[in-house]
Amino acid sequence: MNLSATQTVMPTRDDLSFQETNCGYSLTDAQLEADRCLQCKHQPCVTACPIHVPIPQFIKKIGENDLEAAYDIITSRSNFPNFCSRVCHVEHQCQGSCVRAIKGESVAINHLERFVSDHMSQKRLIKQASIDKKIAVIGSGPSGLACASDLAQLGYQVDIYEKEAYAGGIVSYGVPEYRLPHRWVYLEIEKIKELGVHFFYNSILGNNINLDVLKENYDAIYIAIGEEKMVPLNVPGENLPHVYNSFNYLKKVFENKIDDLLDFKKVIVIGGGNTAMDCARCAKRFGADVTIVYRRLYEDMPASASEIQEASKEGINFEFLASPVEIREDSIILTKREVISTDKQGRNKTVEIPNSNYSIEADAIILALGSKPDMRLRNKLGIQTDPKGRVLINDDYQTSISNIYSGGDMVRGADTVVRAIDAGKKAAKNIHEKILEPH
Numbered sequence: 001m002n003l004s005a006t007q008t009v010m011p012t013r014d015d016l017s018f019q020e021t022n023c024g025y026s027l028t029d030a031q032l033e034a035d036r037c038l039q040c041k042h043q044p045c046v047t048a049c050p051i052h053v054p055i056p057q058f059i060k061k062i063g064e065n066d067l068e069a070a071y072d073i074i075t076s077r078s079n080f081p082n083f084c085s086r087v088c089h090v091e092h093q094c095q096g097s098c099v100r101a102i103k104g105e106s107v108a109i110n111h112l113e114r115f116v117s118d119h120m121s122q123k124r125l126i127k128q129a130s131i132d133k134k135i136a137v138i139g140s141g142p143s144g145l146a147c148a149s150d151l152a153q154l155g156y157q158v159d160i161y162e163k164e165a166y167a168g169g170i171v172s173y174g175v176p177e178y179r180l181p182h183r184w185v186y187l188e189i190e191k192i193k194e195l196g197v198h199f200f201y202n203s204i205l206g207n208n209i210n211l212d213v214l215k216e217n218y219d220a221i222y223i224a225i226g227e228e229k230m231v232p233l234n235v236p237g238e239n240l241p242h243v244y245n246s247f248n249y250l251k252k253v254f255e256n257k258i259d260d261l262l263d264f265k266k267v268i269v270i271g272g273g274n275t276a277m278d279c280a281r282c283a284k285r286f287g288a289d290v291t292i293v294y295r296r297l298y299e300d301m302p303a304s305a306s307e308i309q310e311a312s313k314e315g316i317n318f319e320f321l322a323s324p325v326e327i328r329e330d331s332i333i334l335t336k337r338e339v340i341s342t343d344k345q346g347r348n349k350t351v352e353i354p355n356s357n358y359s360i361e362a363d364a365i366i367l368a369l370g371s372k373p374d375m376r377l378r379n380k381l382g383i384q385t386d387p388k389g390r391v392l393i394n395d396d397y398q399t400s401i402s403n404i405y406s407g408g409d410m411v412r413g414a415d416t417v418v419r420a421i422d423a424g425k426k427a428a429k430n431i432h433e434k435i436l437e438p439h
Helices: 027-034 044-048 055-063 067-075 081-087 099-103 109-120 142-154 182-193 211-217 246-254 274-285 305-313 375-381 417-435
Strands: 134-138 157-161 198-200 220-223 243-245 266-270 289-294 317-320 322-327 331-342 348-352 358-361 364-367 404-406
Touching: 027 055, 027 109, 044 055, 055 067, 055 109, 067 081, 067 109, 081 109, 081 182, 081 417, 134 142, 134 211, 142 157, 142 182, 142 220, 142 417, 211 220, 220 417, 243 246, 246 274, 246 364, 266 274, 266 358, 274 289, 274 305, 274 364, 289 322, 404 417
Parallel strands: 134 157, 134 220, 157 198, 220 404, 243 364, 266 289, 266 364, 289 317
Antiparallel strands: 322 331, 331 348, 331 358
């Protein structure tokens, strides 16, 4: 057993390009890291994983050089290990619970999962005998894709309706290629298409797609459209042309509509999550001097520790205990904040310090403050929601409308990719059981 207290080093790319930053383990490195796993009987890493991947079991197979068996173990629970191994908040999930972390660094579960999935992702999906029932999935993000994939493998005819001109949702346009190369997203989508799943693009629910018409033509519907609106900043100047919300900014990057983005020399990003890190690191790759403004302290940032560290290593500046009060054409006005207490999650609560305004030069502002439901769409659909606009479901993932199911961000609020996948899988299981119920 490898008793090293530190993880096997992941080779990384030092240039500021859009090629993947992490270069991946070799077989030797993967087996060396796999040998650090203690193969715990109580398996806290599995408990902490939202989809309960049998982590010690697949790691053991790496040590035995049986990558196909390792991949089969992972995909018994996870539809898209290429996604999860690259974007999961592992320090708050599997790796955060690893026993190895008590006296050193956790086992690099994400790097090992990536190693297996990168080597075995050409393995195709298998469809069972056809079931003469049709399912509509609204939204082709991780939750919709997971639901569609599971149902199609069970034998259903599945149609996916997507509002964009491409599939993948947040893992397509919301995660830059240096973190998740788009080829892995395309590969998973092609494997789903091979199961007979049809994709209908530029299909907007409540606009050119009518829910009542879908109900007449499908035996069940799964809605996973996420949260559709960005949280506003609500300060003067927010609507100036050089102010972007994070979704629009990252879409421009994904769609390569970046001519205007290349002109910015001083970029301010407002927010502290992974999306803020993504926007900042993209702007840095376009040659800008970038500063992230966050109203709390470093230890309060919700972004993955690895993303914050990478951003810092790439030369991105951080302005803590500050919040915007006004945006101007050539600058942003900030006010200083101070810590007064902690909240229920243990994060510092801050308040503005009177008469502490100061300015930072900026020719572009990116708002990465999170997302919220589009209440006009929710009301148009007629599905019951809670006071925050999140869709209410029962234990079977059914909404208040018969045969309509929902999951992902539109139920939980903005959350992780792996939890969205989990919702899609559970909804597929319940749809299948409901349809096969004797009547």
